[in-house]
Amino acid sequence: MKSLVHPAVIIASILGIFGLVWIALQFSVTIEIEEPLPVNTIPATRSPAPTPTTPAQDAVVPTPNPAATSSGALRMSNQTDQPVRVALLAKRSPNTYTQAPAHWDFxxxxxxExxxxxSLPEGSLTLNKxxxxxxxAQDxxxxxxxxxxxxxTPTPVWNSQAQEWQLTLN
Structure with missing residues (x-):
């Protein structure tokens, strides 16, 4: 006999995972490892202080990845042979997420194809960085x-022509 998982258990699991993600984001630590200084075999000599320079007129200025700052709709495709639930925890300010995640079943x-x-019951959905x-999987x-x-992360992928995020589950 196949046992079914009650929807409340699934929702509680989703909320628990989002809670763990939230905690990880709140307390993430960046560790920077410095390269060891090379050992000089030549006696040290005093050199003049470097002079500040200004960038050339034709210098290339790096621009941020447009996908990293783009807002748009989410196009979802379930290419699996399993029923799935997609959940979204929307970030509304630098350290704040909405209280209840939205979800969709596929x-x-x-x-x-x-x-x-x-979309949301209130209207359209816009994903933000x-x-x-x-x-x-719900099976x-x-x-x-x-x-x-x-x-x-590499997924979802930003489609600049359609101005939307695309998520494909394989």
Whole structure:
């Protein structure tokens, strides 16, 4: 006999994962490792202080990756043979996420070819940098995809022509 997982257990699991992600983001630590200084075999001599320079007129100024700062809709495609739930934890300020994640359910192969634009009950959905997207199989296999951090992880992918984020589950 196949046992089914109650939807409350799934939602509690999703909220628990988002809580762990939130905690990890709040307390993340960056460790920088410095290269060891080379050992001089030549006696040290005093050199004049460097003079400041200004960049040349034709110097290339790096620009940020447009996908890292772009806001747009989310086009979702489930190319798996499993029913999945996609959950979104939207970032609203540098260290604040919305209290309740939004979620959508997809049948196997739903949106397979072109994908489907996701929306909210209140209207359209716009993903912003830092939003977290995760997907879970609903067939009891325990399979999941993500978490994806919009604009920071390789997925979802920014489509500059359509001005939308695209997430394809394989």
């Amino acid at each position: 049948a196997p192969l739903e949106g397979n 072109e994908g489907l634009i996701l 830092g939003d977290i997207v995760v997907a879970f 009891g296999s325990g399979r999941y995809w993500g978490p994806y951090v919009v604009g920071e």
